[in-house]
Amino acid sequence: MTLDAKIPEGPLAEKWNKHKFNLKLVNPSNKRKYDVIVVGTGLAGASAAASLAELGYNVKAFCFQDSPRRAHSIAAQGGINAAKNYPNDGDSVFRLFYDTIKGGDYRSREGNVYRLAEVSVNIIDQCVAQGVPFAREYGGLLDNRSFGGAQVSRTFYARGQTGQQLLLGAYSALNRQINLGKVKMYTRSEMLDLVTVDGKAQGIVTRNLIDGKIETHTGHAVLLCTGGYGNVFYLSTNAMGSNVTAAWRAHKRGAYMANPCYTQIHPTCIPVSGDHQSKLTLMSESLRNDGRVWVPKTKELSERLRKGEIKAIDIKEEDRDYYLERKYPSFGNLVPRDVASRNAKQVCDEGRGVGKSGLAVYLDFADSINRLGEDTVAAKYGNLFDMYQQITDENPYKVPMRIYPAVHYTMGGLWVDYNLMTSVPGLYALGEANFSDHGANRLGASALMQGLADGYFVIPYTLGDYLAKIGPAPIDANRPEFDKTKKEVMEKVKTLLSLKGNKTVDEYHRDLGKIMWEYCGMSRDAEGLKKAKGMVSELRADFWKNVIVLGENEEVNQSLEKAGRVADFLELGELMIDDALNRDESCGGHFREEYQTPEGEALRNDDEFAYVAAWAYKGDNMPEELHKENLEFENVKLTQRSYK
Template identity: 70%
Template sequence: MIRLNAKIPEGPLADKWTRYKATQKLVNPANKRKLDIIIVGTGLAGASAAASLGELGFNVSAFCYQDSPRRAHSIAAQGGINAAKNYRNDGDSVYRLFYDTIKGGDYRSREANVYRLAEVSNAIIDQCVAQGVPFAREYGGLLDNRSFGGAQVSRTFYARGQTGQQLLLGAYGALSRQIAKGTVKMFTRSEMLDLVIVDGKARGIITRNLVTGEITRHAAHAVVLATGGYGNAFFLSTNAMGSNGSAIWQAYKKGAFFANPAFVQIHPTCIPVHGDYQSKLTLMSESLRNDGRIWVPKKKEDAEAIRAGKLSSVDIPEEDRDYYLERRYPAFGNLVPRDVASRAAKERCDAGYGVGTGLAVYLDFTDAINRLGKNVIEERYGNLFQMYEKITDENPYKTPMMIYPAIHYTMGGIWVDYELMTTIPGLFAIGEANFSDHGANRLGASALMQGLADGYFVLPYTIQNYLAGEIMTPRISTSLQEFQDAENAISERISRLMSIKGKRTVDQIHREFGMKLWDLVGMGRNKDGLQQALTSFKDMKDEFWGNIRIPGDAAGMNPELEKAGRVADFIELGELMALDALNREESCGGHFREEHQTPEGEAMRHDGKFMYVSAWEYQGKDKEPILHKENIDYEFIKVQVRNYKI
């Protein structure tokens, strides 16, 4: 078995990154111009990496499926971005941000990576302010902060409820500047369909132009995947409609190991499902838990009456309300991490205390409005309240919001080493597409931090350590046989999809698959369910490849064809998620195996057996992948049972 080498630098934790930077290989300016880099995806990670590498003088090509790089789904992140600035003087530090992130991830992430993340977090805020990101400020003109789950300090920087938008537009501005200078060539409405490997190294990609249907080859000395997560496998999620796992899935099939596929984040505060025509779920920012209190009725009969429409939230007196997070977790209350809050909501609803459709709990601002006044609440969350009202037709200033957990983020992803390189030389994965920093659960306001850390401050260093060995390699030709073969395979796949002409639409199959994935590989998982999922997904694959109907043709714009390719990959990815969940016989972070819980219903880890990253290696169609284990060694912090009670 191959031993996975994470290439973590020697030395004390706080010196590792500094030491790495001091000793890594660099590429001189004259050689940078001769080296080509492909970046797929233009969200926070992709746009910041493309801009930074373009500034350094590399020859960059960037790709996105949207009509503009400004629309990547990072834009939808609402609440904020963490950094260890300690501007509040409330006891924050790089070490504390590192510690909270490791603990929040339920001790399943690498110390060295997470420490580096905390270390560069401050530089991100500096960079964004210099770019003109309009962060929230206090009356004295200095930057404001708010609190997020899993932390006891206020370290989250924000721009109203649109932090992701502002950070992405900052990165998009930097990227646009490089496009104008000619260091970055931008390909919009282009979807990567395959990775090309030449002599064991990643050397290019095959794309489909989503307007003309044209299949094109692109070559480079290195390829960077910044294509986000695979939460849309579930059909209903908070992801954008086009977010997909196809680029990382093709990389997996070409030899990149896939790490911790079962680690999926379910966000506790989303607008509940309300109809079978629904296309996506909308998140209500975690920041709302700063001021909102979560509750359900204490008495089952009250919950039943609310569900039947005979009572409403205001009819329930204070003493009959169960603020279950405050009851169960007095130290963190409504600000427990996401996985804990999600499971607690599910537990109450499963026990029959849910409101609305039965799969919803209240998020109530009455106390905060009474304490601070409506104006303050409006200032803090105005756009979120408006968004809620537009969707549900209810006014959250008057009646409490109803919320329920939904699929939001994937901690799992392509396995990368400390340099963010995958198991394929020359192939890098950054942002949500990799698995590296969040362990089994990501803390709020940490996705933006990781995306920008990877793109601005980590990859531009580490990729040079690889490219320094490529300065003698001339420009890669797209006429190589490997490109021809990859293009042929893609064209064949598309023809096959178009020729099925079955009875069911892509959405019908995706919805059915997504529901199964949610039921069997969602918030609560058990052995029987996971085995059932594995059998069932095999049947779904047959159903898909035998009965899908795609109208129109492959030349020209065809959204049904785009979706079909993504769903075909999602079904396979779902199988790997189930397999990983079955293997991991413990509960940790977002992965909850019902067989492994304490009498109080808390997740129970088995550190002796599962203190490792599962890295899966593809073995071919219909063959079981091989599991490689990267042991996680905690040298610097003491592993504990996660406790948010005291």
């Protein structure tokens, strides 16, 4: 199969409009004859389900949580970008497009990104009309703030809970459709497989997490809005339940996985405090506006710190290394996420890390408190400081914060064309679950924008085109493919339940996470990746022999749920390593030690790697097949990013 991204011809600014005109429409009276399955109810899923139901389609929506409102979009803090140019500071659709392409280190599609920037303005209108309480100025109009990677203020926000407010907005639209009977909501239901009939996606198999019932559901199209796979690292800022299962099972049914190695590591998270750690907590990036990052100049001082012989305040000014300010005098502490993260790792690898584990750097507010006063600092960051104190029991007004990078977002995901359709006809991927808009690195406040753009303003147009083509004839649930897929799922569940080894699922997950973090995390090299590949495949083999899965299927069974998810992570892990190994260059979140500038910055290889790596599944234990979609840049010039 050749990869056709179906990007419309013509000038960048006209592509989407022209495309919308060329898309086929479904007659209003025919819309109710179509069933659409939406898996996941985060920003992308809830907005898509609501918008499609409003158009008249019958929507079946699924989430594994107890309520659609709990999807992890809810945890996004900072804000949502939109090219509204309300502050009159020179923003435009093209500038948002340009910043996003550049921030993604020139590894995303021009057409998709431009469309994203274009519809960003509609998102804000939509959310405000829903009653989302964005921050406002005293004059009553919307407030904007600046965010990493941009020189204009285009970020709309609702205190530190923008994701929550946007998701509740989409959830309210979804609720309205549930009330009208246009959406049937299935909560505590996990998608375990995709059903394809004649190569087209026509249904899914789910497991009811309450009574274990394995069910098939039919639909003319299936939309995966299932988020990212950051939990492959075990420790990440993702929710505990976030998983790759739906996307991965779809991948095994023919959907290509694109750029799986692109992972975003967020520089300001609270460091790990021990083996018991179950997840990592993000501290908003905005802290770097006023905090100064440093570590001791010498290993000896760090060791004494770790042993508790001295405290941070005992270290004299001349013994401190403000390494970001030293290395990047013009951007200082405000370098992009990937650069800040990598540098933190570097100084810790040199043995200059702080905290008991040595895996942390200081983010010091003493200067700001001296300059602005404690009250001003508290007004800006009070809730973050409180959260930090809650978790670490340290007062950041008195002692410097300790931070360390953590896995935050995955730019990779299911390959989709301009219509958001994967390589399986009728199967779509939206939001973080697809790969399409962020290239190799995502800018802050762009994830919310993409999820809602896909759900509110892209899929309602593009889905109709496919549906009109296949026609409204009902999906035949008696086709043998449904039963066959269901049986396969049941078989897999049975196999898992038969495993009565001596190692818990969490232990495997932790082991996998450690391998991935060590060798396929913030920086990678060929040697390490090769080693990791062996380790993951061994771990996977061991998992299928020695894992403990308790209980039975017909009940609430967390050990079964987790086992299925970790089994998929184990397979995904290998593919991520393959992808990282294949990409002999550094770009954005993918940093290969072998490919760096003399100053230690990411060194792209545009001649050979300006492509999307889309991987096709070829069967158990078979190497996956690489398909390349070349990226063409007609409107931006590829340059080396520099933050000196």
